[in-house]
Amino acid sequence: MDDPSSAVLTVQEIPLSDDSMSGCIALATINRPNKLNALNSEVMDSLKNFCSWVEANDRVRCVVITGASPLPAEEGRRAKPNAFVAGADIAEFVDMDKQAAKVKFTDNAVEALWKLTKPTIAMVDGFALGGGCEVACSCDIRIASKRSKFGTPEINLGLIPGYGATQRLAKLIGYGKTLELIMTGEMISADEASNIGLVNHVCEVEDLEDFTMDMANKIASKSVFTLKVAKRTIKAALNNSLDEGIAIEAEEFANLFDSADKQEGVKAFMDRSKPTWQDK
Numbered sequence: 001m002d003d004p005s006s007a008v009l010t011v012q013e014i015p016l017s018d019d020s021m022s023g024c025i026a027l028a029t030i031n032r033p034n035k036l037n038a039l040n041s042e043v044m045d046s047l048k049n050f051c052s053w054v055e056a057n058d059r060v061r062c063v064v065i066t067g068a069s070p071l072p073a074e075e076g077r078r079a080k081p082n083a084f085v086a087g088a089d090i091a092e093f094v095d096m097d098k099q100a101a102k103v104k105f106t107d108n109a110v111e112a113l114w115k116l117t118k119p120t121i122a123m124v125d126g127f128a129l130g131g132g133c134e135v136a137c138s139c140d141i142r143i144a145s146k147r148s149k150f151g152t153p154e155i156n157l158g159l160i161p162g163y164g165a166t167q168r169l170a171k172l173i174g175y176g177k178t179l180e181l182i183m184t185g186e187m188i189s190a191d192e193a194s195n196i197g198l199v200n201h202v203c204e205v206e207d208l209e210d211f212t213m214d215m216a217n218k219i220a221s222k223s224v225f226t227l228k229v230a231k232r233t234i235k236a237a238l239n240n241s242l243d244e245g246i247a248i249e250a251e252e253f254a255n256l257f258d259s260a261d262k263q264e265g266v267k268a269f270m271d272r273s274k275p276t277w278q279d280k
């Protein structure tokens with residue numbers, strides 16, 4: 001498939017730090033810094049295209065999503081703040097009616113991101129509001145700089161979240177905190193986001209990229225095949241009862257015993273060598 005980069009989404013294939021392994025980490029940067037990387041239709045189309053590319057590209061072992069840094073301030077104007085994504089593009093809401101909203105928000109790019117079978121990390125530096133918080137919640141892991149702020153301010157527009165926060169955020173941080181965030185529309189700091197389980201790790205700004213890429217490399221060094229099984233088994237907990245989930249785990253776990261990478265991983269442990277994954 002063609003290069004998935006566009007004017008509003010820069011995609012880089014970052015080689016793995018372990019150069020004995022082939023493959024890459026796909027780093028996708030949402031690139032509308034003058035609009036705080038707000039999700040307009042072009043960004044959403046690009047993100048969807050990116051997700052298809054990730055699934056089809058065997059080289060990609062892990063995905064990192066981030067937002068572009070602010071451009072230098074224009075003469076006589078203040079610099080724009082740092083943002084991961086400051087939400088859906090509100091300018092597109094002006095003339096949007098119910099029918100148009102249904103089309104735009106059904107089967108959208110945030111769902112595509114959520115459905116990716118490969119591991120995903122959101123690297124957040126700055127505002128992660130509304131749709132930005134929802135993009136982050138659609139990733140498997142969230143890593144934020146100390147100066148980041150999270151929130152779901154849609155209530156201030158007479159709206160509720162439309163990219164999954166009423167459901168996915170609630171699964172992540174619980175019913176009570178989700179109600180508070182959505183009903184007050186208030187922003188919270190990265191440290192508070194970490195305290196309530198919205199963020200996995202908080203870093204100093206200067207450490208954010210190294211910390212995130214270290215984690216991405218760690219994950220990318222595992223079998224992509226086994227990672228996919230782990231991801232879908234853990235996500236089964238969201239849609240099933242405990243007993244059903246345990247039954248799903250038992251099935252997935254047993255199936256792995258016939259996989260090439262279980263043979264490889266166990267053999268490598270016994271031989272005290274490094275496994276060479278076949279991703280199957």
Ligand code: COA
Pocket residue numbers: 034035036038080081086087088089090091127129130131153154157
């Ligand atoms: N949609 C469209 N444009 C947005 C945007 C969004 N969600 N968020 C920010 N922008 C634009 C602003 O209109 C402004 O554009 P301009 O310079 O061409 O006028 C630019 O990004 C910078 O934003 P600005 O508001 O000037 O920055 P600030 O530092 O004063 O405030 C925020 C930062 C994040 C507090 C503020 O931009 C904001 O509240 N954004 C909307 C957040 C939101 O409601 N998200 C949910 C949407 S459903």
